[in-house]
Amino acid sequence: MTTTALRASGVSRVFGSGNTAVYACSDVSLELHAGELVVLRGRSGSGKSTLLNLLGGLDIPTSGEIWWGDDSLTGLTDDRLTDLRRGRVGFVFQSFGLVPVLSAAENVAVPLRIAGIDPAERDDRVRRILALVGLDDHTNQRPTELSGGQQQRVALARALVIEPKILIADEPTGQLDSSTASEMMSLINSLVEQRQIAAIISTHDPLIVAQARSVIELHDGRATSARRPRGRHAASVE
Numbered sequence: 001m002t003t004t005a006l007r008a009s010g011v012s013r014v015f016g017s018g019n020t021a022v023y024a025c026s027d028v029s030l031e032l033h034a035g036e037l038v039v040l041r042g043r044s045g046s047g048k049s050t051l052l053n054l055l056g057g058l059d060i061p062t063s064g065e066i067w068w069g070d071d072s073l074t075g076l077t078d079d080r081l082t083d084l085r086r087g088r089v090g091f092v093f094q095s096f097g098l099v100p101v102l103s104a105a106e107n108v109a110v111p112l113r114i115a116g117i118d119p120a121e122r123d124d125r126v127r128r129i130l131a132l133v134g135l136d137d138h139t140n141q142r143p144t145e146l147s148g149g150q151q152q153r154v155a156l157a158r159a160l161v162i163e164p165k166i167l168i169a170d171e172p173t174g175q176l177d178s179s180t181a182s183e184m185m186s187l188i189n190s191l192v193e194q195r196q197i198a199a200i201i202s203t204h205d206p207l208i209v210a211q212a213r214s215v216i217e218l219h220d221g222r223a224t225s226a227r228r229p230r231g232r233h234a235a236s237v238e
Contacts, residue, residue, distance in 0.1 A: 002033040011064035026221040032198040040202040042218035048202040056168045061095035090159030094171035098143040105139040129157045131197035146228040167199040
């Protein structure tokens, strides 16, 4: 039986009110399970980033409810939500978001320092995750000394070092060439299965879409369809 890691029920996000109200997300319901990689696809302005921010607890829905496992995000204090997010959700963004003055290892260690992880355990986890993403020979290099693909691997390692149950990635390969993007997605696919992470990734790239277990289509903030490649498990969209 697969574990439901992330669930959204009737989630909407409205900006403004009255005649100027904009429905960035409208009545979206979905479930993601452990070991499942789902692609979120739609045109620019369709609501992808807004939905990912809601699912990751970076924004609060106007209506509807979101659960991480058995924990509902409704009504949580900012401190409680931050604590849950630190140990439950890893984020990867198109811009990489690395600190330029820090080495690869130091960038990956940032969330562990914030969480107050013991230095010996922190160093061990950073070493292991950098080896896992193929950067064990680049631990002391700063972002400017790394290629775009290597920088994105550092960003992925930073997201995974907290050992999250959920991985959220917003256009993570948008700055990479097609070959490097394909390698990155193959790596993410492998880690999702190995670590039984529930991952949802937004992208425009059809090659990446083809690697997903299922695809959720967004149109004007609504989840209009889900496609399941043959022989794969699909995320449910209601």
